[in-house]
Amino acid sequence: MTQAPTSPLALGVDARAAKLGESVLRRRRVALLRAGVWALGLWPTLRLGWLAWRDGLGANPIEALLHRTGDWTLVFLLVTLAVTPLRRLTGWNVLIQIRRPLGLFAFYYASLHFLGMYLVLDQTLDWEFIWEDIAERPFITVGFAAWLILVPLALTSTRSAVRRLGRRWALLHRGVYVATALGLVHFYWKVKADTFWPLVAIGVFAVLMAARWWARRVARPVARGT
Amino acid sequence: METDDASNLERPMLIRRPDDIPSSEITPEHVYLNRRRFLGAAAAGAALAALPSRLRAGLRSAAPRAGHDRAHGPSGGVAGRATAPGLPQKDWSKVRSELDEPLTPYEDVTTYNNYYEFGTLKGDPVRHAQDFEPRPWSIQVDGLCAKPGHYDLEDFIVPSRIEDRVYRLRCVEAWSMVVPWRGFPLKDVIDRAEPLGSARFVEFTTLYDPERMPGQRRAVLDWPYVEGLRLDEARHPLTILATGLYGRDLPNQNGAPLRLVVPWKYGFKSIKAIVRMRFTEEMPATTWAMAIPNEYGFFANVNPEVDHPRWSQKRERRIGELRRRRTLPFNGYAEQVASLYAGMDLRRWF
Numbered sequence: 421m422t423q424a425p426t427s428p429l430a431l432g433v434d435a436r437a438a439k440l441g442e443s444v445l446r447r448r449r450v451a452l453l454r455a456g457v458w459a460l461g462l463w464p465t466l467r468l469g470w471l472a473w474r475d476g477l478g479a480n481p482i483e484a485l486l487h488r489t490g491d492w493t494l495v496f497l498l499v500t501l502a503v504t505p506l507r508r509l510t511g512w513n514v515l516i517q518i519r520r521p522l523g524l525f526a527f528y529y530a531s532l533h534f535l536g537m538y539l540v541l542d543q544t545l546d547w548e549f550i551w552e553d554i555a556e557r558p559f560i561t562v563g564f565a566a567w568l569i570l571v572p573l574a575l576t577s578t579r580s581a582v583r584r585l586g587r588r589w590a591l592l593h594r595g596v597y598v599a600t601a602l603g604l605v606h607f608y609w610k611v612k613a614d615t616f617w618p619l620v621a622i623g624v625f626a627v628l629m630a631a632r633w634w635a636r637r638v639a640r641p642v643a644r645g646t
Numbered sequence: 647m648e649t650d651d652a653s654n655l656e657r658p659m660l661i662r663r664p665d666d667i668p669s670s671e672i673t674p675e676h677v678y679l680n681r682r683r684f685l686g687a688a689a690a691g692a693a694l695a696a697l698p699s700r701l702r703a704g705l706r707s708a709a710p711r712a713g714h715d716r717a718h719g720p721s722g723g724v725a726g727r728a729t730a731p732g733l734p735q736k737d738w739s740k741v742r743s744e745l746d747e748p749l750t751p752y753e754d755v756t757t758y759n760n761y762y763e764f765g766t767l768k769g770d771p772v773r774h775a776q777d778f779e780p781r782p783w784s785i786q787v788d789g790l791c792a793k794p795g796h797y798d799l800e801d802f803i804v805p806s807r808i809e810d811r812v813y814r815l816r817c818v819e820a821w822s823m824v825v826p827w828r829g830f831p832l833k834d835v836i837d838r839a840e841p842l843g844s845a846r847f848v849e850f851t852t853l854y855d856p857e858r859m860p861g862q863r864r865a866v867l868d869w870p871y872v873e874g875l876r877l878d879e880a881r882h883p884l885t886i887l888a889t890g891l892y893g894r895d896l897p898n899q900n901g902a903p904l905r906l907v908v909p910w911k912y913g914f915k916s917i918k919a920i921v922r923m924r925f926t927e928e929m930p931a932t933t934w935a936m937a938i939p940n941e942y943g944f945f946a947n948v949n950p951e952v953d954h955p956r957w958s959q960k961r962e963r964r965i966g967e968l969r970r971r972r973t974l975p976f977n978g979y980a981e982q983v984a985s986l987y988a989g990m991d992l993r994r995w996f
Contacts, residue, residue, distance in 0.1 A: 478757060478768065478769060479750075479753075479754035479758035479768070479965045479966075480758060480768070480821060480963065480965055482963065482968070483821070483963070541968075542970075543970075544968070544969050544970070546970075549958060549960070549961065553957075553958065556953075557955075557956055557957060557958070559956050559957075560957075609956065612938075613762070613766070613866050613937060613938075614762075614766035614864075614866045
């Protein structure tokens, strides 16, 4: 990593050097932010892995892994959706740099949840039952649809895909709102009676969507896009 | 099946495993454990060793985990007053169900519970029920019966009929356990109350006391919890009131001091911490059936053919096993109880 200009020679020598220093500082901040995102993103995996290893997931570890990876998927989706409103609120534009890794972590946990925990551990790849689940049980259908929507978003998250798709990229990536909404319905339909946490998550989502609506309608009535 | 009181005690059937197998025929525990460990390792290869311990244990699903990482029975099993009128303590690691299933370890039976009175997560009851004091305890018996009454727990139970019974417990959420309950036939206390000819159902109520049951401070369900049985179901010899498990008093999180156990029905029928028993003519309005009528019925017989609207009931995960197993009609007790429902449309009366 580039050293920040700590030498007295670099300070205030000329405008160009100052500007350079600022950009280095900025890059440093971005790197720090990204490191934070990676730490946050890997933390649940490390913790769940450790707990599974140490027999710390209770009597039904497969169910625990299934539920917790699902929880983290929703957490990362909501945190990803919080980036833009937060950026607008604080004016801290550097936040845009962590939107993609956060979104990819959401997809990573969604895949861990669906592919790893549901298909492999929970259903042990018994396709007969898996197809029945997906086809006949709305709560699973909806969760599966949410994951499916996230797949093309993850695949088109590279810089080159953004360039290639142009305006269509932004349109495609609005799919994240649909996926999150379906994920929340999946969560809500899953619980038996205690809807406290699903409602909390739905509330957070509602606030984040309202912030977008507000930004479009009130703050910048002419501006387009998200 | 006949319901002659005395003969049931002697019957090995599925009620309990005979304990009189000569010890010479029993493979020493360390031998079979080693054998299973070897077979498991040979089958799955080196990858097995990399799996977390619970999942490893799951792969050796048939092996009781006694002597492994988890104690099979409670350590130092001293049974409590009300539940152990001279019944000897067993070596629980050798006890199996009538289908030759090993018992679910004591630790799992007592830490993974659905008991919303103490919280809605599986780990909540064991945490929130520790300070619950299940004594003194009394039970109201009323409704359509000749001899209603108000009993102290010690007077209510029938000590002479207490015995250990190994039952499968199948939760409506598609997981299951094998539990050695200690209890007595519900029939005994029903007969004592002398229900009237008009009585067709018996309704049970759980204690309502938000001070002692913190889960009741939130209106997750319509408290108090109510369950019920048709009178013939209630009188069936498989239906028991449990006062203990693994040879000792019921832990608070398992429904102390007194709970119902109806092994061919989904677990939510087996109401915990019972304070009232009432005979009725009308079908009781039971808690889950009232809360979500299209998902939970009054009968709630374990039935792989009738799925829960949100998930399949064809298979279940036995706690401690990795792969789901097929669910048996009436949870494996069809031979004993299917006749109770002859002519009934079990899709309608789920």
